[in-house]
Amino acid sequence: MLLFLRDGGPRSVLGQAALLSLLSTSTTSALNPQDLATTNILQTSLGPQPTFDIREATISSIHNALFSGLTTCHSLVSSYLARIEAFNPSLHAVLSLNPNALDLASAIDEQLSLNNASSISHKPLLCIPVLLKDNFDTSEMPTTGGSLSLAHNTPVKDAPTVTAFKQAGAIILGKTNLHEFALEGISVSSLGGQAVNPYDSTRTPGGSSGGTGAAIAANFAVLGTGTDTVNSLRSPASANSLWSFRPTRGLISREGVIPVGWTQDVVGGMARTVEDLAVMMTVMSSTVPEGGDNTTALVPPGMKGVDYRKALYSFEEGKLKGLRLGVLNGFWNHTAGLETDPVNEVMSNTLERLKEAGVELVNITDPVYDALEIAARLDVQTWEFREGLDAYLSSTTYEGNDTIGPRSFVDIYTSDNNKTNFLVLPSQYNYIRNAFNRSTSSPEYFVRQHGISNLQTHLFQTFSANDIDAIIYPEQKNLVVKIGSPSQSGRNGILAALTGSPVITLPVGFSEATEEAPVGVPVGMEILGRKWSDGKLLGIAKYVGEVLGPVRKMPTTGGLGKLVEVKGYEKVPEVKGVDGGNIPGVYPLGTY
Numbered sequence: 265m266l267l268f269l270r271d272g273g274p275r276s277v278l279g280q281a282a283l284l285s286l287l288s289t290s291t292t293s294a295l296n297p298q299d300l301a302t303t304n305i306l307q308t309s310l311g312p313q314p315t316f317d318i319r320e321a322t323i324s325s326i327h328n329a330l331f332s333g334l335t336t337c338h339s340l341v342s343s344y345l346a347r348i349e350a351f352n353p354s355l356h357a358v359l360s361l362n363p364n365a366l367d368l369a370s371a372i373d374e375q376l377s378l379n380n381a382s383s384i385s386h387k388p389l390l391c392i393p394v395l396l397k398d399n400f401d402t403s404e405m406p407t408t409g410g411s412l413s414l415a416h417n418t419p420v421k422d423a424p425t426v427t428a429f430k431q432a433g434a435i436i437l438g439k440t441n442l443h444e445f446a447l448e449g450i451s452v453s454s455l456g457g458q459a460v461n462p463y464d465s466t467r468t469p470g471g472s473s474g475g476t477g478a479a480i481a482a483n484f485a486v487l488g489t490g491t492d493t494v495n496s497l498r499s500p501a502s503a504n505s506l507w508s509f510r511p512t513r514g515l516i517s518r519e520g521v522i523p524v525g526w527t528q529d530v531v532g533g534m535a536r537t538v539e540d541l542a543v544m545m546t547v548m549s550s551t552v553p554e555g556g557d558n559t560t561a562l563v564p565p566g567m568k569g570v571d572y573r574k575a576l577y578s579f580e581e582g583k584l585k586g587l588r589l590g591v592l593n594g595f596w597n598h599t600a601g602l603e604t605d606p607v608n609e610v611m612s613n614t615l616e617r618l619k620e621a622g623v624e625l626v627n628i629t630d631p632v633y634d635a636l637e638i639a640a641r642l643d644v645q646t647w648e649f650r651e652g653l654d655a656y657l658s659s660t661t662y663e664g665n666d667t668i669g670p671r672s673f674v675d676i677y678t679s680d681n682n683k684t685n686f687l688v689l690p691s692q693y694n695y696i697r698n699a700f701n702r703s704t705s706s707p708e709y710f711v712r713q714h715g716i717s718n719l720q721t722h723l724f725q726t727f728s729a730n731d732i733d734a735i736i737y738p739e740q741k742n743l744v745v746k747i748g749s750p751s752q753s754g755r756n757g758i759l760a761a762l763t764g765s766p767v768i769t770l771p772v773g774f775s776e777a778t779e780e781a782p783v784g785v786p787v788g789m790e791i792l793g794r795k796w797s798d799g800k801l802l803g804i805a806k807y808v809g810e811v812l813g814p815v816r817k818m819p820t821t822g823g824l825g826k827l828v829e830v831k832g833y834e835k836v837p838e839v840k841g842v843d844g845g846n847i848p849g850v851y852p853l854g855t856y
Contacts, residue, residue, distance in 0.1 A: 317827065318343045319483050320818055323392055323540050326486065330391055331381065337369040337391040339830070341435055344393045345837060346830045348438070348484050352841040354465070354822055356457045357478040359398050360405045361438040361839045368435050387433030388543050393485040394429050397473050398439035398456075399446055399522040400489055400531075402426045406663070409522045410444040410453025412685040412844075413676045416663040423520025424551040425489065425531055432547045437485050438839065441475030444687045445653075446491055446524050447645075447695065449499050449752025450745075451475060454687040454853055457846045458747055461503060462819035464781035470503035470744050471752060472496040473534070477504040480534050482824050487544050488534045493524040493645060495739070495757030497532045498769040502739035502788025505771040505816045507541045508534045509802070510757075512795045513764035514563055516548050519556035522656055525648035526559070527716070528761040536816060538576065538770070538806045545572040545802065567796055575799035576806045584807050585622030588732045589791075591615065594633040595737035595756045603742040604754075610773035610787040611738050614812065621811045626730050632722055639758045642716050646695055647702045647709040649673070673699065677856065684854040687847070691750045696856040720763045727794055734804055735792045739769055743785045748848040756790065766798045767791065768805035771815040783817045 316326075316335035329335045345361070352358045362368075372391050375384055384390055401407050401419035408414040422430070429436060441456035443449060451459040451474025459474040461467040462482045469478040473490030477500025480488045490497040492510045501508030509532045516531050523529055533548060535541040549570060553560040596611070597604045615625060632638075650673040662669035670676045676686055677696060688696050702709070726732075741754035760767045768791045774784030791808065793801035809815070818825055844853070 315830075316340060316343070318347070319825075319827070320536060321483070321486060322537055323389065323486060323543055326392060327390065330376075331385070337372040337376075337435070338366060340391060341365055341369040341393060341437070342833045343828075343830050344437060344483075344485055345833060346828045347482070349837055349840065350828045351482055351822065351824060352484070352839060354841070355460045355462060355478050355482060356841045356846060357441055357459055357469075357475045357482065358395065358484060358839055359408065359410070359439045359441050359456045359475070359842050361836050362404045362436050363836050364404055365393075365435055365437055365836050366833060372433075384433060389429060389487075389547060390433035392434050392487060393437040394434045395437055395440050395476060395479050395485040395488040396426065397442050397446075397476050397488070397490045399442065399491060400426055400439075401520040402436060402439075404436065405439050407439075407522065407660075408455050409446070410442045410455050411676070411687075412454040413670055415455060416669055417660055418663040419520070420661055421520065424517045424554060425548050426520070428547050428551045432550075434487075434547075440473070440479050440488060443472035443474065443496075445522065446472040446493060446496055447649075448472060448689055448692055449474070449495055449755065450689060450749065450851075451500070452687065452689075452847055452851055454685060454844055454847075456842055457844045458848060460747070460846075461744060461785075462821055462824055463504070463783060464785050465821055466780050467744050467746050467785065468503070468749070468752065470495075470499035470501075470740075474500045474503075476534055477501060477506060480504065480506055480536060481819055483818070486535070487540060490532060490534060491521060491524075492530050492532060492757070492761065493528045494639070494643070494761045495752070495755040497534065498739050498757050498767060498788070498790055499744070499752060499755055501534050501769040502771075503744035503786055505774070505786035505788075506534045506536060506769075507538050507771070507805075508532060508769045509541055509545055509798070510760055510767040510769075511545070511549065511798055512766045514559035514561075515567060515766075515796075515798060517551045517553045517557045517560050519554055523648075523652035525645045525652060527644050527648060527713070538802070538809055539573070541768075542572040542576050542802055545798070546570070564796055567798075570799060572799055572802055575802045578800060578803035579807050584618075584811060586624065587622075587804065588624045588626055588730070589618065590626045590628045590726065590730055590732040590735040592633050592735055592737040592756075593627055593629045594631070595635060595741070597741035597754065601742075606743055606775035606785070607738050607741060607787050610775075611789065614772045614789060617811055618808065626732055628726065628730065628735070630726065632719075633759065635756045635758050638719065638762065642712050642719060642762055643758065644709060644712050644716070646698045647704055647706055647712070650699045651703060687851060687853050688856040689751065689851055693856040716762050719759075723759070723763050723765065724794070733793075734801060737790055739788045739790050743775060743787070748850050760790070760792055763795075765795055766793050766801050768801050770805050770809055772812060773815060774817065782820050
C-alpha cells in the first residue's frame, strides 16, 4: 500500500530506495524500546503533530518523542531545517543541506506507521539529524573543504564513517563550514565566509571544525562530525560548550576525508551531552575499513566493536575518590589579562571541585610540555599536506565534467582559474609556500618523526612515573579569539595530535556575561589518556562532568534561545548564509 503522508507528500521512489538503505543491518547494539510494534501509541503523519521542542534535544528525548507519537521524523527534521533557515545567515555555520533529508525522514515515518517499529527500533541513531564537516565525502552533497576551488567536487561514494551513520539510522542533514582545508582555527573559508560563535558574535567559533561547533551549539542538529590535526575538534567544542572526542589514532577510519596529514589527522565528533557522545563514538568506531587507512590495522582486537555507552558506567558512584589526574602546568598561561583570567578562574574552580570529590591532582612541571615549543619542533603537517591532498584530488569526481576541478595542490594554489578561489590567512602564507617544496622524503621530516617517537615515549613515562590515570589542562589558555585575529592562539592540542592519544573535551565553565556575550564565553577542558584507553577516558569524563554539575548553557545571542516557527516543508530548502560576504578584509582571497 502506498501511503500519502500529510506532512511529506507521496512516498517517492527515492524515498523507498533511501528506506531500503536506511533499514540495512546496523553493526551497533539496540536501544530496546519495549514492544513498540504492538503498541497503539505510535501515530502516523496523517494528522497534525504536537510540537516537540528541539532546543537542547538529545538522542534519548528524540526517541522518546518519536516512539510515543509526540512527533514524527518528518516534523523533527523540519524543525531543524527551520532553525537553520532562521539563524544560519548570521552564523555561517552550514554550507549545504541534504536534498534527500525529508524523504529519508518520511520513509522512517512510513515504516513506523505500518507497525514495523521492531525492524528499525534497534538503530541507535534512528532519525537523529547529523551534520558533517565539509571535508567528509558523502554522495548527496559536494565535499568542498570550504574552498571555492572544490565547489563542484561531488564524490560518488560515502566515507566509511558516513556509511556507519546511515546504517545506524541517522539522517545526514547537511555539511558545515570549516577553516578552509582545515588548516587553522579561525573557521573562515572562501566558500562559506566567516563562521561566527553563537555565544559572542564578535568571536570565532574555534576551529577548524568551527561550523560544526557553532551548529551543534545553536541546535541545528544533534550530532556533528569533525577532524582534528592539531586542535580542530577540541577547539570548537571548548568554544561552544560542547563535548567532543578525539579518538586514539587508528580507532576510526579516515578514509573518504580530505586529509591534512596522516601522522596527526583523526576524525571524531561533537555533542551537547556525554551520553550522546558515547553513542556517536560507538557508531563511528564501527566503521569497516576499506583499505585506504592503514592505521586501522593497529587497532587491538579488544577495541573492535566496543559499545562506549557501557563505558559511561565504568566508574561506580564515588569512584573518583583516589583517581589520579596529572595537571600540565605548562599548558596554562599564568600571565594576568582580560583573555586569560576567565580561563584561569574557571580552571581553578574546576580543580578545586575535583579535589573536593577526592581526586588526587598531580602537578606536572616537566619543561617538555610546552605546547608552542612542541609544535615548532615536531609538527609535520607541511611535509604531508601536499602529498595527501594530491592523492585525494587525483581520484575524486566533479559535477558534470571531471576536467573542471583541480587535481592537485598545485592546481589549487597556482592555476589562473583559481586566483580568488582559495583563502589563506596571512599568518599561514609560509605554511603554503613551504608545502610546495616539502615532502615525506625530506631529511627534516625523518628528524621530526624521530622526535615524535621520543615524545610518545616520554608521555608514556610521565603516566608511569606519576601513576596517573589521565592528564588534564585547558583546551585553550585564553578565550577563543575575536574575528579578524591573525590566528587561533593559545591552544594546547598538539600533544595529543603528535602522540596519537585519545582526548575527551568537556565544558567546564564560562567567562562573565557581557553585552556581547549574554551568557559568557565558554571554556573547555581536555582529558588526555593513554593510547587505546578511549572507554576509560569517557567514563572519567562523565564523572568529572557530574562533579562539576550542569555547565552547558544554550546560546541566546541574536535570538538563538527562542523557538522558531516550523514551516510545512515539502522539500529541503536552499541553505542561506553560504557566501564570503562576511570575510574580514584582513584575510584577502587568492594570495599567499
